[in-house]
Amino acid sequence: MVSRSCANLLDMATEDLIDISLAARRLPRVMTVPGIISDVDSYDSNYKDSFGDLPVSRERIIIVANQLPLVSKKDAHSGEWCFSLDEDSLLLQMKDGFKSDTEVYYVGSLKADIDAWEQEKVAQQLLEKFNCVPTFLPRALHRKFYHGFCKQQLWPLFHYMLPLCPDHGDRFDRSLWQAYIAANKIFADKVTEVIDPDTDYVWVHDYHLMVLPIMLRKNILRVKLGFFLHSPFPSSEIYSTLPVREEILKSLLNCDLIGFHTFDYARHFLSCCSRMLGLDYESKRGYIGLEYVGRTVSIKILPVGIHMGRLQSVLNLPCTAAKVREIQEQFKGKKMIIGVDDMDIFKGISLKLLAVEQLLKQNPELQGKLVLVQIVNPARSDGKDVQEAIEETYSTAKRIKETYSRPDYDPVILIDRHVCHYEKAAYYAVAECCIVNAVRDGMNLVPYEYVVCRQGTQQIDDVRGIDVDAAHTSSLVVSEFVGCSPSLSGAIRVNPWDIEAVADALKLAITGTDKEMHLRHEKHYRYVSSHDIAYWARSFEQDLGRACRDHDTKRWWPTGLGFSFRAIALPQNFRKMSVEQIVSAYNRTNRRAIFLDYDGTVMPQNSISKVPSNELMSVLNTLCNDPKNTVFIVSGRGRSSLSEWFAPCDKLGLAAEHGYFLRWNKNCEWETCSITPDFNWKGIVEPIMKLYTEATDGSYIESKESAIVWHHEYANPSFGSFQAKELLDHLENVLANEPVVVKRGQQIVEVNPQGVSKGLAAEKLLSTLVDNGKPADFVLCIGDDRSDEDMFESIYSKASSLSLPTSPKIFACTVGQKPSKAKYYLDDTVDVIKLLQGLASASVPLRKPSKIRVSFESAV
Helix, strand or coil: CCCCCCCCCCCCCCCCCCCCCHHHHCCCCCEEECCEECCCCCCCCCCHHHHCCCCCCCCEEEEEEEECCEEEEECCCCCCEEEEECCCCHHHHHHHHCCCCCEEEEEEECCCCCCHHHHHHHHHHHHHHHCEEECCCCHHHHHHHHHHHHHHHHHHHHCCCCCCECCECCCCCHHHHHHHHHHHHHHHHHHHHHCCCCCCEEEEECHHHCCHHHHHHHHCCCCEEEEECCCCCCCHHHHCCCCCHHHHHHHHCCCCEEEECCHHHHHHHHHHHHHHHCCCEEEECCEEEEEECCEEEEEEECCCCCCHHHHHHHHCCHHHHHHHHHHHHHCCCCEEEEEEEECCCCCCHHHHHHHHHHHHHHCHHHCCCEEEEEEEECCCCCCHHHHHHHHHHHHHHHHHHHHHCECCECCEEEECCCCCHHHHHHHHHHCCEEEECCCCECCCCHHHHHHHHHHCCHHHHHHHCCCCCCCCCCCEEEECCECCHHHCCCCEEECCCCHHHHHHHHHHHHHCCHHHHHHHHHHHHHHHHHCCHHHHHHHHHHHHHHHCCCHHHEEEEEECCHHHCEEEEEECCCEECCHHHHHHHHHCCCCEEEEECCECCCECCCCCCCCCCHHHHHHHHHHHHCCCEEEEEECCCCHHHHHHHCCCCCCCEEEEHHHCEEECCCCCCCEECCCCCCCCCHHHHHHHHHHHHHHCCCCEEEECCCCEEEECCCCCHHHHHHHHHHHHHHHHHHCCCCCEEEEEECCEEEEEECCCCHHHHHHHHHHHHHHCCCCCCEEEEEECCHHHHHHHHHHHHHHHHCCCCCCCEEEEEEECCCCCCCCEEECCHHHHHHHHHHHHHHHCCCCCCHHHHHHHHHHC
């Protein structure tokens, strides 16, 4: 397949990025089809029509991660680089979840340091043999990107570690952030070299590439883009301390689907979006959607699994069986607890040792019988924190050994070396209990592997002396702060900081009955075996396809600069309202109806003073003085406020409280909706709203003649939104038999009488004009929130139902680029005023020269 390349991305930040030459950033020109060479800068992805003559390829998924799923080795004799697939890589194992005909490409870095003169040859080799596209980061950039920003800034923060003082954590360094952007930019360039923007899906992995989505979206507006975070996402209180917090959120929101291991991680992310960007989310038919400037970003919650076949094949190796025999002989007559952790400050190894020490102290009968085997994987980063963790671990282990060791007994065995997979599997198979005691961890698959190894295979069962019909058992002690904890309902969950509680949990785990341990094991094995990595990858791929299914049916256009960039995706017939177009139609018509919402439409939503400006009053007076016009403010505000504010506009019509009260002009009496007034329900609503007001700081109640509104715009965004949902549900239940409608609007919950809406008000006004022999041939309706959507829908349906000689020209317009029943949009209230000023100018007759005026008067 011919690779598609895009123009280089523009800089995404105001400061200059690390200087990297174009040659260093680009994948060398590669021959992907015999005789055809793709050139990196020859294609603008936004113009897909230029590729209309190319054949449509089968479905492809481009997986982007920090490292490629490859093992690199340089031959000592020839000096040539040799590469092979890393069968243990999660990225490679994901393929089992995709369709058999799905083509998978990988973009990422190599663990090896390839010299510049070899990079082109290596890139060609990896692309042809493994479908891998390497990103060769310069050494200095890689150090600042990975060991700097990723490991010193993001990784500690995402694990709830704040740099409160220089001795514990590194303070934010702007140069490291710039390196992070520069590295992500190289990844983006590599993706755009191989992507077919019409058909390919892109799946980005983990916190190393969190600004990659905005770069890809900037280059390819219709890119089908998913992101999965493999680490925790911290609470908003922690995340908000990051100086570039909004930049990262805005970048991620350029994805179509964002995945998390647990609901807590997703909830924290949504809370950050709410607090820092003012965004709201809702769940529809089980799917969580986040509305972001005209697009819905889907949220996926599903923990990753393990590769069952890979682990079972390791269990069937002869060396695994031999190791099981050796371990059984070594720990004969003893109860073994297994722990496998990386050496870092968050895995809680020292806390685990303290719990074992406490257990032996409180239970002398276990001394000489209980053994903790702790496998310590090499640290993934360096620094004083890691050194402190190592020192604390070994000093604690030494103290325990000095206290409880015997000539034939060692209570703690630390294995601080590389341990092969078969050896780990053997320890898992023999251990009666596994403990994961991390103080914070994204997922941690050790418990899953332990459960599968305890289930074993026929060969392992024979070595362990287990009968064919015997029940398998296992016991898990899991920290409640790791991602796998919610999935393991049969595990004993612990707070790793509570040493006594962890000790008690370990005792319970190793002294439980076989029946209880079997039930726990069966529950875990059913989950682990059915939710493997193939299930995880397949589920994410299906949801990504669902999130992107409407890409080709919408119009896309970019807006914003730098990290404020975003792509707008709206229906094909939805476009920005042109002042010239409206004025032209306005001038060709004779009877015009203009309906305007107030808050958020002609008055900014965040304005402290809600009194209309002199500029607005002047425009409205000009429009109202045109005899061809009927102008109405259609608002949820009370009639007393509207009457006072618009007193200078004698000919302006007012529809207050969503149309319950109507007044055609200042000299007319208020008309009331034709429904029978019954406001006994107010006695039910007011006490309930008062309870929520007292419990929600910053909220207040607005009591109208026909409605009651609960406002929460001044409350904590997350809590206010939560309380609004609760209040909505509460009122709907208690008012089920009352003649009212409970609605949730923009930072409000409102209770209105049934049969009252802005849509019905607009219909009534249009019908009255027809009945008076003045049918409108031009209808303009502008609003900004959910209540105005009723008005948009009504003017379209009413206009089509009226028996008129000619159909009126209808212009329904929403304020803000977002999904709407309107066919037009304006960006903000400033644009609305400019539009009204354009119409007002068209209503004012042109002044003629005085000589011509005198001649005309003489003729009369």
